[in-house]
Structure formats: C-alpha cells, structure tokens
Amino acid sequence: MAKKANETIEQTTEGQITRRRLLTWLSSFGLFGSAAVSIVSNLVFIKPRATYGQPNRFNIGKPEGFPSGTRITLDQHNVCVVREGDKVCAISTVCTHLGCIVSASETGFACPCHGSRYDQDGTVTGGPAPKALPWYRVTLAPNGELEVDKSEEVPAGTYLNA
Ligand code: FES
Secondary structure (H helix, E strand, O other): OHHHHHHHHHHHOOOOOOHHHHHHHHHHHHHHHHHHHHHHHHHHHHOOOOOOOOOOEEEEEOHHHOOOOOEEEEOOOOEEEEEEOOEEEEEEOEOOOOOOEOEEOOOEEEOOOOOOEEEOOOOEEEOOOOOOOOEEEEEEOOOOOEEEEEEEEEOOOOOEEO
C-alpha cells in the first residue's frame, strides 16, 4: 500500500526535482567531493618538499688539504679557506655591495663588479662595499674533516685550531 503511494507521488512529481532526489544528489556530491579533496591532499602530502640548493653546512676536507700560508677559494661554496700555521678560518667571497663574487688578490680580495677592495681579513679598504666580508664558523667534524657552517657568522679573527 505504501509502495503504491510512493509511486503515485513520484509520478505526480515527474519532471520536477523532489526533495528526496535533491537530498540524494547533495549527499552524493558531498561524499565524492570530500573523497576528491582527500585524494588531492594526500598526493600533496606525499610529494617531497625538499629543496636541493647548496646546504649551509658542508665539509671541505681534511685540515692537511690546506697547507699553512694558503688561501684557497672554494667556488662551489663561495668561501675562501685561509690557513695560517695551525689556524683555519672561512671567509665569504660574496661581495657585500651587490653580491658579486670577489676574487683573491695580493692585498686581500677584489670585486670585479664595482671595484670594492677588501684586505686579507675581509675588511673593506675601498669601493662601495658597505661592510666587511663575513667569517663563518669552522669546526672539526667527527670524521676529522673541516666543516664550514655558513648559517653561523663569527667575528673576524675567529680561527679553528686544527
Ligand atoms: S658587487 Fe662588489 S663592488 Fe659592487
């Protein structure tokens, strides 16, 4: 009897959106919509967000690789490793004016872009550079290699005894 009544109602509303049909459509849309959002968010979560730029902390090799009295520029890291006796330090080779890479000169460092000059310690001696070249912390890694940490600046004249 009830089935017959339902059929009668459906027949009378044929061509119109019934309340039942509307609710079915909305709940289906909500179910599939939330499933789609869930799948997309999981894919975004799975995708690695690693950056592959230069790391701020890196090993530069054993101390013996830097003989006393040398100033070795490591182009891939933009630092100059200075060895004086048993002391080692790392000085940035990025010009403090507009970021060009300075090169080692007889008197210290020279910038090819606008002519800034720095002495052996990175102190500005001429040109438009507003401040000295930064020094970075150098430590001895557990494997015996020197490790430079470019995220940590140290005062000029800070050496590692190695
Ligand atoms: S970038 Fe070095 S002097 Fe301008």
